[in-house]
Each structure stands twice: as structure tokens, then as C-alpha cells.
Amino acid sequence: MKFAIVEFPGSNCDHDAYYAAKHVLGQQAEFIWHKDTDLHGADVVVLPGGFSYGDYLRTGAIARFSPIMTRVREFADAGGPVIGICNGFQVLLEAGLLEGALLSNRRLKFLCQHVHVRVEQTDTPFTCGAAVGQVLKLPIAHGEGNYYAAPETVAAIEANRQVLFRYCAADGAVSDAANPNGSLAAIAGVCNAARNVNTDGFWYDGEP
Incomplete structure (x- = not known):
């Protein structure tokens, strides 16, 4: 490959x-x-x-x-x-x-830290090695990582299972406190409807 x-x-x-x-x-x-x-x-x-x-x-x-x-x-x-x-x-x-956009982080600060994310879907080429509900600890480094989309778009991607990762606490609980940048619905990664285009807001530092 x-x-x-x-x-x-x-x-x-x-x-x-x-x-x-x-x-x-x-x-x-x-x-x-x-x-x-x-x-x-x-x-x-x-x-x-x-x-x-x-x-x-x-x-x-x-x-x-x-x-x-x-x-x-x-x-x-x-x-x-x-x-x-x-x-x-x-x-x-x-x-x-x-679909969607990445806005400035809600506190208008560049964030460079480790966060927890919860795996939501595994039927894509890039998430198939994970388990639904698995919590990963990964680094972020961004000033514009605040995911936003119109309400109807968010409803559609949720219904189509296109949300791949959500920001969460170490135990997998999703909360505002565990959302580092204010992303709508704590969305940290999405895919397209065909599921072959995947993305996330993480900076991997050489580790997949």
C-alpha cells in the first residue's frame, strides 16, 4: 500500500x-x-x-x-x-x-495539550482498528479547532453516523468541561457520507 x-x-x-x-x-x-x-x-x-x-x-x-x-x-x-x-x-x-467548519477556539487561545476522545464509529478505513466507546489520549495543537455546522447539518451527520470522535473525560463521559475548544456536540472528528474521507482535530506527533 x-x-x-x-x-x-x-x-x-x-x-x-x-x-x-x-x-x-x-x-x-x-x-x-x-x-x-x-x-x-x-x-x-x-x-x-x-x-x-x-x-x-x-x-x-x-x-x-x-x-x-x-x-x-x-x-x-x-x-x-x-x-x-x-x-x-x-x-x-x-x-x-x-461538512462544517472549524472556528477559533472558544477562549481564543492556541491549545497545545493532551486530550481524551471517545471513538464513536469504527466502520471507516481509519477507525476500523479501534473499538466503539474506546477512549484515546491524544495531543492537540491548534487555535482553530472549534467544530461548527448548521443545526440541520449536525442532525444529518449524527443520523448518518459520520461523527467519528468526541472529546470526553478519561472515563469516556462527554461534558463541557472535557471539551477543550468548544466544538459543537463535542465533535472531534468526522467523515463523509461515503465514509472514505476521514478527519480529526488531532496532531499526532508521529504516533498513529
């Missing part, structure tokens, strides 16, 4: 994603520059974390227009697995490959 790690100007977790794919999972991995127009036969596409284009305008707002995103969209539309991590989440939302 071959992973394409897309690099934008300002990406800073691309090497972490490469390390995870190649040295942890033992798969082929290749960096793909944002100006490329070919995914080089990739089986999986990863949009890594960072600050693409310096987060100008909005996080991910400029990266969505990069030439490679045309191929990413075609790949996703054909059923190819795509994951966006941290800034990659923001890019996928801006590109319309996922």
Missing part, C-alpha cells in the same frame, strides 16, 4: 505522517508537493497538520486551491481513502470534502 503525504507551504507534520506510514505501518510513502497534479499511484492520501500558507485568510482557505487538491477530490470521489489531520481537517472542510 502506498501513502501520498501532501505538502503545502507551512506544513510541519508532514514528516510525522511519513514516519507513521513508512516506519510504523511498514508501508510505502511519498511526499507530494502541493503544485503537483499527480498522486503517483497512491492508495491512501494524507493531508498533514501545520499552518498551510501561514493560515492567511482562514485556516486551509488558500490550500484548498492548490493544484493537487483537484486530484485529491477526484481520488476521494472515486472512493479512495483520504485523511486530514489537524490542518488537513481544515483543508478538507474548506474544499467541501467534509
Whole structure:
């Protein structure tokens, strides 16, 4: 299996994603520059974390227009697995490959800390190794991780089981106190209706 790690100007977790794919999972991995127009036969596409284009305008707002995103969209539309991590989440939302938006954290502060998230669904390419209800402790590092969508959109993704992760306490309980950034319904990660485009708000620090 071959992973394409897309690099934008300002990406800073691309090497972490490469390390995870190649040295942890033992798969082929290749960096793909944002100006490329070919995914080089990739089986999986990863949009890594960072600050693409310096987060100008909005996080991910400029990266969505990069030439490679045309191929990413075609790949996703054909059923190819795509994951966006941290800034990659923001890019996928801006590109319309996922529904909703990421707003500034509710206290308007950049957060760099470990949080707990509860696995909600496991029938996707990127969550199938987990168990429903499993609690994971993962790092976040973001200033715009506050997930928001219109009420009807949230109702639809909830009904379609597209919420993959929720912020929670160590025991799995969902509460406002355990929600670090104010995300609506404590949503920390979602997928598309076809379930092949997955994303989350975490910064993995090289650990899948």
C-alpha cells in the first residue's frame, strides 16, 4: 500500500505522517508537493497538520486551491481513502470534502495539550482498528479547532453516523468541561457520507 503525504507551504507534520506510514505501518510513502497534479499511484492520501500558507485568510482557505487538491477530490470521489489531520481537517472542510467548519477556539487561545476522545464509529478505513466507546489520549495543537455546522447539518451527520470522535473525560463521559475548544456536540472528528474521507482535530506527533 502506498501513502501520498501532501505538502503545502507551512506544513510541519508532514514528516510525522511519513514516519507513521513508512516506519510504523511498514508501508510505502511519498511526499507530494502541493503544485503537483499527480498522486503517483497512491492508495491512501494524507493531508498533514501545520499552518498551510501561514493560515492567511482562514485556516486551509488558500490550500484548498492548490493544484493537487483537484486530484485529491477526484481520488476521494472515486472512493479512495483520504485523511486530514489537524490542518488537513481544515483543508478538507474548506474544499467541501467534509461538512462544517472549524472556528477559533472558544477562549481564543492556541491549545497545545493532551486530550481524551471517545471513538464513536469504527466502520471507516481509519477507525476500523479501534473499538466503539474506546477512549484515546491524544495531543492537540491548534487555535482553530472549534467544530461548527448548521443545526440541520449536525442532525444529518449524527443520523448518518459520520461523527467519528468526541472529546470526553478519561472515563469516556462527554461534558463541557472535557471539551477543550468548544466544538459543537463535542465533535472531534468526522467523515463523509461515503465514509472514505476521514478527519480529526488531532496532531499526532508521529504516533498513529
